[in-house]
Amino acid sequence: MAIQRMDNVLIVVEDLDAVIAFFVELGLELEGEPGPVEGRWVERIIGIDDVRQDIAMLRTPDGHGKVELARFRTPKAISPEPRDAPANTLGLRRIMFAVDDIEDVVARLRAHGAELVGELAQFENMFRLCYVRGPEGIIVGLAEQLT
Known part of the structure; x- marks a missing residue:
């Protein structure tokens, strides 16, 4: 099954x-x-x-x-170390979402304290991608399809 x-x-x-x-x-x-x-x-x-x-x-x-x-x-939640772990840390690192307008989404999320982990980059002529770190260190990947 x-x-x-x-x-x-x-x-x-x-x-x-x-x-x-x-x-x-x-x-x-x-x-x-x-x-x-x-x-x-x-x-x-x-x-x-x-x-x-x-x-x-x-x-x-x-x-x-x-x-x-x-x-x-x-019981109270246990904090992992380090709190803002880099992308190569073992375990679940991020959730990825497809978006229509990546720059607009990043701007709106910044109003909620989000910051770019690296930078907004383009993969060939297919995608614009970035990671943002939101509240409590949660990393969200964003992908805007270009083609």
Whole structure:
């Protein structure tokens, strides 16, 4: 049996409101209001006791991709070192989104504290690409298709 689809990517955050605002500015749509998740069922799934967290789910405009944000009330989230890890650090490094106007998106995200990781660059005559670091060090890749 094959998988059906990739459902979502989870990002653990401290400032849920700031990260929601960042992703909404990027163009994702918040599904309902952030809400609490707790109980034995979630503790069994994630392998942590006494879990209390707030969850927000955001979806891409096409409805196929989702980003899940979680703020742990208990136990407190553990900060990785270094916080602003470079792109060659092991583990999940970024989420990539296709955009219509990369310069406009970068300008709007800067209003939410985002900064370019490197620079905006062009790959042949096919794409304009960049990485931006948003709230809490989250790296988002942006790609504008040229052809």
